[in-house]
Amino acid sequence: MIELLVNGQARKFDGDGEMPLLWYLREELRLTGSKYGCGAGLCGSCTVHVDGEAVRSCVTPVKAVAGKKVTTIEGLSPNGTHPLQVAWERLNVAQCGYCQAGQIMMAAALLAKTPKPTDAQIDGAMDANICRCGTYTRVRAAIKAAAAAGVKA
Amino acid sequence: MKINYGVSVPAPETAKAGTATVAGVGAIAALTREAYARLRAEGVSLEVVPMERRGFLGAVFSAGALVLGAGVLADEAQAAVSWQPSVYLGFEPDGKVVITAHRSEMGTGSKTSLPLVVADELDVDWKSVRVEQALGDQKYGSQNTDGSCSVRDFVQAMHVAGATARLLFERAAAEKWGVPASEVALKLGRVSHAKSGKSAGLGELVAAAAKLPMPDKGELRFKKAEEYRYIGKTLPVVDQHGIVTGKAQFGADVVRPGMLYAVIERPPVYDSKVKSVDDGEALKVRGVAKTVTLPGFKQPHLFQQVGGVAVLANSTWAAMQGRRKLKVEWDVNPAHAGFESEAYKRELFESVHKPGKVLRNRGDFDAAYAKAAKKIEADYYMPMLAHAPMEPPVAVAEWRDGKVETWSPTQNPQAVQEAVAAAMGVKPADVTAHVTLLGGGFGRKSKPDYVVEAALLAKATGKPVQVVWTREDDLRFDYYHSVAAMHMKGGLSDTGKVESWLFRSAFPPILSTFAPGAELGAEFETGMGLNEILFDVPHIRAENCPAKHHVRQGWMRAVCHLFHAFGIHSFVDELARASGTNYVDYFLKIIGPDRQVDLTKDGTKAWNNGQPVETFPLDTGRLRRVLEMCAEKSGYAKFQNTKSRAIGIAAHRSFLSYIATAVEIAIDAQGNLTIPNVWTVADVGQVVMPDRVKSQFEGAAVFGVSLAMMGEITARDGRVVQGNFNNYPVARLKQSPRRIDVTIVDSKAPHAGVGEPGAPVIAPALTSAIFAATGKRIRELPIRRTKPV
Numbered sequence: 030m031i032e033l034l035v036n037g038q039a040r041k042f043d044g045d046g047e048m049p050l051l052w053y054l055r056e057e058l059r060l061t062g063s064k065y066g067c068g069a070g071l072c073g074s075c076t077v078h079v080d081g082e083a084v085r086s087c088v089t090p091v092k093a094v095a096g097k098k099v100t101t102i103e104g105l106s107p108n109g110t111h112p113l114q115v116a117w118e119r120l121n122v123a124q125c126g127y128c129q130a131g132q133i134m135m136a137a138a139l140l141a142k143t144p145k146p147t148d149a150q151i152d153g154a155m156d157a158n159i160c161r162c163g164t165y166t167r168v169r170a171a172i173k174a175a176a177a178a179g180v181k182a
Numbered sequence: 183m184k185i186n187y188g189v190s191v192p193a194p195e196t197a198k199a200g201t202a203t204v205a206g207v208g209a210i211a212a213l214t215r216e217a218y219a220r221l222r223a224e225g226v227s228l229e230v231v232p233m234e235r236r237g238f239l240g241a242v243f244s245a246g247a248l249v250l251g252a253g254v255l256a257d258e259a260q261a262a263v264s265w266q267p268s269v270y271l272g273f274e275p276d277g278k279v280v281i282t283a284h285r286s287e288m289g290t291g292s293k294t295s296l297p298l299v300v301a302d303e304l305d306v307d308w309k310s311v312r313v314e315q316a317l318g319d320q321k322y323g324s325q326n327t328d329g330s331c332s333v334r335d336f337v338q339a340m341h342v343a344g345a346t347a348r349l350l351f352e353r354a355a356a357e358k359w360g361v362p363a364s365e366v367a368l369k370l371g372r373v374s375h376a377k378s379g380k381s382a383g384l385g386e387l388v389a390a391a392a393k394l395p396m397p398d399k400g401e402l403r404f405k406k407a408e409e410y411r412y413i414g415k416t417l418p419v420v421d422q423h424g425i426v427t428g429k430a431q432f433g434a435d436v437v438r439p440g441m442l443y444a445v446i447e448r449p450p451v452y453d454s455k456v457k458s459v460d461d462g463e464a465l466k467v468r469g470v471a472k473t474v475t476l477p478g479f480k481q482p483h484l485f486q487q488v489g490g491v492a493v494l495a496n497s498t499w500a501a502m503q504g505r506r507k508l509k510v511e512w513d514v515n516p517a518h519a520g521f522e523s524e525a526y527k528r529e530l531f532e533s534v535h536k537p538g539k540v541l542r543n544r545g546d547f548d549a550a551y552a553k554a555a556k557k558i559e560a561d562y563y564m565p566m567l568a569h570a571p572m573e574p575p576v577a578v579a580e581w582r583d584g585k586v587e588t589w590s591p592t593q594n595p596q597a598v599q600e601a602v603a604a605a606m607g608v609k610p611a612d613v614t615a616h617v618t619l620l621g622g623g624f625g626r627k628s629k630p631d632y633v634v635e636a637a638l639l640a641k642a643t644g645k646p647v648q649v650v651w652t653r654e655d656d657l658r659f660d661y662y663h664s665v666a667a668m669h670m671k672g673g674l675s676d677t678g679k680v681e682s683w684l685f686r687s688a689f690p691p692i693l694s695t696f697a698p699g700a701e702l703g704a705e706f707e708t709g710m711g712l713n714e715i716l717f718d719v720p721h722i723r724a725e726n727c728p729a730k731h732h733v734r735q736g737w738m739r740a741v742c743h744l745f746h747a748f749g750i751h752s753f754v755d756e757l758a759r760a761s762g763t764n765y766v767d768y769f770l771k772i773i774g775p776d777r778q779v780d781l782t783k784d785g786t787k788a789w790n791n792g793q794p795v796e797t798f799p800l801d802t803g804r805l806r807r808v809l810e811m812c813a814e815k816s817g818y819a820k821f822q823n824t825k826s827r828a829i830g831i832a833a834h835r836s837f838l839s840y841i842a843t844a845v846e847i848a849i850d851a852q853g854n855l856t857i858p859n860v861w862t863v864a865d866v867g868q869v870v871m872p873d874r875v876k877s878q879f880e881g882a883a884v885f886g887v888s889l890a891m892m893g894e895i896t897a898r899d900g901r902v903v904q905g906n907f908n909n910y911p912v913a914r915l916k917q918s919p920r921r922i923d924v925t926i927v928d929s930k931a932p933h934a935g936v937g938e939p940g941a942p943v944i945a946p947a948l949t950s951a952i953f954a955a956t957g958k959r960i961r962e963l964p965i966r967r968t969k970p971v
Contacts, residue, residue: 062428124289127621163884
C-alpha cells in the first residue's frame with residue numbers, strides 16, 4: 030500500500046507501484062490536467078510538483094512518491110488565481126493548450142525558488158518543456174509578468 | 183435539404199480514383215465520400231457481441247429554446263429564405279445565448295472567433311454567450327478544419343446568423359409593443375424602444391421571436407465596421423481559463439463507465455498483415471483483459487486503420503505492459519519492406535533530373551536557357567516529416583445496438599462518421615462524433631484512423647474503449663508530410679535578369695492515400711507553390727516528376743508550400759547573390775509591376791485554394807508590399823551581415839495570404855546557431871481577432887524553425903526509425919526565435935488564410951541568413967545535417 034498526499038488530500042494506492050505517477054493521477058484520481066506527451070521525460074506535458082520540485086510524472090513510478098506531497102495543476106491554486114495562471118490568461122498564452130499545464134507547473138516550481146528569475150534562468154528551466162504550437166515567447170513573457178506581480182513562495 | 187453556407191465554399195469536384203484530376207478544397211472530401219461508399223457496399227466488419235444499452239447523449243439546448251438553424255425550419259420556410267445558417271444559434275428562455283462552434287479548436291482560436299462574429303453582429307454581451315462544440319453533422323457544411331479556411335469560409339455566414347436573429351428579436355418586440363420595427367433596436371442583449379422607454383431582454387422575447395417568419399436576406403442590416411464591439415479587439419479565447427486550470431477537456435480526458443484502455447501493436451511496414459499472435463504472456467499482465475486482432479485495410483487507404491494487435495486493459499499502463507509481452511509475426515509487404523530513405527532520396531533526384539509532367543509553360547524555356555549569358559542550377563531537398571502534435575492520436579468509442587458514439591480530438595468529425603461507418607458496416611448517421619479540444623492537429627487529426635480503431639475495439643469487446651497512441655506510435659504511423667526533391671534552373675541575361683526559369687518537383691503525393699499508385703500530385707498539391715509563382719519572367723516551365731509512396735501520405739500545416747517555398751526562395755536568393763544583389767531587390771524585380779497574374783496564359787489555371795481568382799486574385803502588389811514592409815521593419819537593407827550575425831528574408835503567397843518574414847541569426851564561436859529575431863508582415867485580408875492572428879504567425883515561425891533546423895523522419899527496411907522527441911526533435915524554447923514581431927497589414931480584402939501561411943517562409947529565410955553569415959548554401963534540410971561553421 031502506497032500512501033501519498035495529492036493536492037492536500039491523503040491518498041492510498043495498492044496497485045502496481047511501478048506504474049508512472051501520471052497514469053495514477055489521470056486514471057485513478059481523474060486529475061486529467063497533467064498530460065501524456067512522450068512517456069519518456071522529454072517533453073514536460075506531465076510536469077507536477079513532488080515536495081515542491083518539478084518532476085516528470087510520466088517517468089516517476091508511484092512508489093517513488095510514497096509519503097510525499099504531490100501537487101498537480103488542479104491544486105496549484107484554489108480558483109486558478111496563481112499569478113502565473115492570471116498572467117497566462119491575460120497574455121492569451123495558450124494556443125491548443127495541451128502542454129500548458131506542464132509549462133505552468135514548470136514555471137511555478139521555478140518562481141517558488143527564484144521569485145525574480147533572470148532571462149537565463151527562465152530559459153534554463155523552460156527549455157525542458159516542448160510546445161508544438163510555439164507559444165514560447167508568450168510563455169517567457171507571462172513568467173516575467175507573474176514574477177513582477179509577485180509570487181508567494 | 184440544400185445547404186448553402188456562404189459564397190466562398192465551392193462545390194466539391196468529383197475525381198476519378200487513380201488519376202491526378204482532383205481539384206478544389208472539397209476534393210479530399212469528395213474522394214473520401216466516394217471511396218467510402220464503395221467500401222460500405224463491400225463491407226468490412228468484425229465478429230462482435232454488443233453488451234450495453236444506453237441512451238445517447240445529445241441535446242445542447244433546453245426545451246423552450248429558440249434555435250436558429252437548418253434543422254428547425256420546415257421545408258416551406260427553408261424555401262422562403264435565401265440563406266440557412268451553418269451555425270446553430272440558440273436562445274435560452276433565461277436569456278443565455280448559445281452559439282455552436284462547428285469547426286474544431288486546435289489552437290487557432292476559431293472556436294472563439296466565429297462565435298464572436300455572431301455575438302457582435304447580433305449585438306449581445308459576449309459574457310452572456312455560451313459556446314458549445316458541435317457534433318459531426320453534414321448540416322453544418324464542411325467541418326473539416328484544415329486548409330486555413332474556418333474564418334474565410336464561414337465569417338459571412340456568422341454575420342448573417344447574427345443579423346437575422348437581431349432582426350427577429352426587434353420584430354418580436356415591435357409586435358409586442360405595437361410599434362414600428364424600425365423604431366426598435368437591439369443593443370448589448372436588450373431590445374428597446376426609445377420613444378416609449380420600453381425594453382426587454384432576449385429571454386422575454388424568445389417565444390414570440392420563434393413564431394416569426396425568417397426574414398429575407400435582403401431585409402438584413404449589417405453593422406458597419408465602426409459599430410463592432412468585439413471584432414478587431416483582443417479577447418481571451420473561450421477555453422483559456424479551463425486550459426490554465428487543467429480542466430479543459432482533450433481527447434484522453436474522456437472517461438466512460440467500464441471503459442477499457444487499449445494500445446495497439448501495428449504492422450511496422452506499410453500495408454502488411456498479422457501472420458500470427460502469441461498473447462499468452464500479455465494476458466498474464468495484471469489488469470490486461472484481452473487482446474483483439476484488428477483487420478487490415480483495403481486500398482485505397484483513406485482513413486482506415488492499419489490493423490495490428492490491440493491489448494485492452496483496465497489502465498493505459500497495464501495495456502502498455504501487455505503490449506510489450508505480445509509476440510507478433512508479420513506478413514511483411516515486399517513492395518514496401520525495402521523503403522530506405524537514402525536510396526529513396528537518390529530515386530527522387532533521378533526523377534527530377536528527367537523531364538516530368540509539364541504543368542505550366544510560358545514561352546520557351548529550353549531555347550531561352552540555351553542562350554542565357556549565365557546558367558545556374560540547384561537541387562533542393564526536404565525530408566519526410568511527422569506532425570507530432572503534443573497530444574498523440576487518442577479516441578474513445580462505444581457501440582450499442584448497431585450505433586456508435588465516439589469522442590475524439592478530430593479536425594474532421596464528418597470524416598469520423600464516414601470512416602467509422604464504413605469500418606462497422608453502419609450508416610454515417612448512426613455514428614455520433616463528439617469533438618473534444620485538440621492537443622494540436624496540424625493536419626494529423628483530419629485523418630480519423632485512430633477513431634476507427636476505438637470503434638472496432640468497442641464493438642469487439644462490448645465495452646467503451648479508449649485507444650491510446652504512444653509517442654512512438656504517433657511518429658511511426660503518421661500520415662507523413664511528403665519527402666520532396668526539387669531541381670531548378672535559372673538562365674540570366676548579362677545584366678543578371680532572370681529570363682528563363684525551370685522548376686521540377688517530385689514528392690510521393692497525398693493523392694496516393696486516396697488513389698493507390700498515384701505518383702503525381704493532385705492539383706491541390708502542385709497548386710501549392712509549384713505552378714503558382716507570380717514571376718514576371720518570359721520563359722517559365724513547371725514540371726511535376728513521379729514518386730512512389732511507401733507510407734501513408736497526408737497534409738501537414740502548409741503542405742507542399744513547405745518544400746516548394748524552400749526551393750523557390752532559396753533559388754531566388756542564389757540568383758540574387760550570383761547577380762551581386764540581394765533577395766529583396768532581386769525578388770521585387772522578378773515579380774515585376776503590380777498586377778494580377780493570369781496563369782491561363784501559361785496553359786494552366788490557378789488552383790488558388792479552390793477559390794475564384796476574381797475574389798482572390800494572384801496580386802503581385804500585395805506581395806511586393808509585405809516584402810517592402812518586412813525589409814523596412816527588420817532593417818534588411820542596412821543590416822551588416824557578419825560571421826556571427828546575419829539576416830535572411832523571404833516572401834510567399836499561400837492560402838490566399840501574402841507573407842514576408844525576415845529571420846536574424848546569431849552564430850557563436852562554437853558554431854551554435856540561435857535566432858534573436860523574426861519579423862513577419864502578413865497581409866491576410868480582414869481579420870476577426872488580431873491577437874489570434876498574431877499568435878498563429880508566432881507559432882508558425884516556431885513550426886518553421888522545427889522543420890528547417892531539425893525535422894526529419896527516415897525509414898530503414900520499410901520501418902520508420904524515429905520514435906520520440908530524442909530522435910525527432912522539435913524546437914524548444916532556446917532554439918526558437920527569441921522575439922517574434924508580427925505586423926498585420928491593414929486590409930479590406932476578403933479574409934484569407936492564417937493558420938498555415940506563416941510556416942513556408944521560415945526555412946528559406948533561415949538558410950539565406952546562414953549563407954549571409956557563412957557563405958555556405960544549405961540545399962538539404964534539416965539544417966542540423968550541415969555544420970554551419
